Amino acid sequence: xxxxxxxxIFAYLSTQEYRHIVRIxxxxxxxxxxxxxxxxxxxxxxxxxxxxxxxxxKIDPHSNIGFLTDDQVKSIENIIKNPESAKFPSWFLNRRxxxxxxxxxxxxxxxxxxxxxxxxxxxxxxxxxxxxxxxxGLKVRGQRTRTTGRKGGAVGVQKGGKVLPAGAVxxxxxxxxxxxxxxxxxxxxATPATGAAAxxxxxxxxxxxxxxxxxxxxxPAEKKDAGAAKKEAPKKDAGKK
Numbered sequence: 741x742x743x744x745x746x747x748x749i750f751a752y753l754s755t756q757e758y759r760h761i762v763r764i765x766x767x768x769x770x771x772x773x774x775x776x777x778x779x780x781x782x783x784x785x786x787x788x789x790x791x792x793x794x795x796x797x798k799i800d801p802h803s804n805i806g807f808l809t810d811d812q813v814k815s816i817e818n819i820i821k822n823p824e825s826a827k828f829p830s831w832f833l834n835r836r837x838x839x840x841x842x843x844x845x846x847x848x849x850x851x852x853x854x855x856x857x858x859x860x861x862x863x864x865x866x867x868x869x870x871x872x873x874x875x876x877g878l879k880v881r882g883q884r885t886r887t888t889g890r891k892g893g894a895v896g897v898q899k900g901g902k903v904l905p906a907g908a909v910x911x912x913x914x915x916x917x918x919x920x921x922x923x924x925x926x927x928x929x930a931t932p933a934t935g936a937a938a939x940x941x942x943x944x945x946x947x948x949x950x951x952x953x954x955x956x957x958x959x960p961a962e963k964k965d966a967g968a969a970k971k972e973a974p975k976k977d978a979g980k981k
Contacts, residue, residue, distance in 0.1 A: 758806045765817050765848060771806020778805035784834065784848030785820065793819050796826045820848060 760771045762778070769778045779790035794801045797815055799808075808816075819826045823833060823846050830836055833846040835855065839862075847855055863871035873880045879889050 757809075758804075759808075760806060762805050762808055762813065764813055765820055767849070769805055771804060773805050774801075775799060775803050775805050775808075776801040779816070782820070782848060784846065784852055789832070789846075792828065792832070793826070820846070 758771060762769050762771055764779070765782055767782045769781055773781070775794060776787070776790055779785055779793065780787055785793075791801065793816055796819065797812065799812060819828075824844075828846075830844040833844050834852075835845040835847045837843075838845055860871075860874050864875055865871070870880050879885055883889065
């Protein structure tokens with residue numbers, strides 16, 4: 741009985757043309773693949789969608805995909821391109837109520853990437869919240885980001901630089917904020933004569949011509965001397981009389 745069953749199987753396989761590579765909707769699928777698994781290699785077709793296609797066409801899902809005839813391949817492609825012909829419900833499709841056409845479609849292969857890219861660009865140009873989240877590489881659908889999503893954009897507070905240990909001394913900078921002593925190298929990035937006025941030879945602050953820069957402080961002193969001279973003059977005249 742076993743030999744009869746094997747003979748019948750070989751007779752059935754010999755009547756069909758076996759192909760090692762089957763091309764469906766631009767995708768090359770190995771002929772030794774299972775019928776159901778081979779259809780799922782097409783991007784946009786999942787396990788449920790492939791099972792629905794095979795059920796509508798009355799094809800054995802457990803046979804190899806290399807035994808498909810040309811008519812069967814064409815019928816599979818027609819259902820993939822137009823699922824409405826097989827009376828698939830709209831909720832079974834992956835692109836419902838398209839913004840451009842308003843129709844229910846099922847996208848496959850490169851059409852999926854193109855539609856996703858255009859949707860994201862539309863959100864960005866509309867300055868929507870989803871667009872901002874896409875721009876910064878953050879989660880869009882309200883997920884928790886406090887402890888997850890560490891591979892995307894930055895989460896939390898970023899530090900401006902390295903924190904120095906306690907008691908660390910930076911060269912050229914004193915703890916009280918005074919200027920460095922003579923002969924000491926200036927701090928990195930500091931310009932000469934920065935934070936202190938130029939001084940003349942006597943040590944008094946002066947401008948480029950050498951005149952005292954504190955003009956406001958010198959003016960009141962001159963007024964006091966003039967007032968004192970006026971007071972002393974009448975007293976001397978009174979003494980002569």
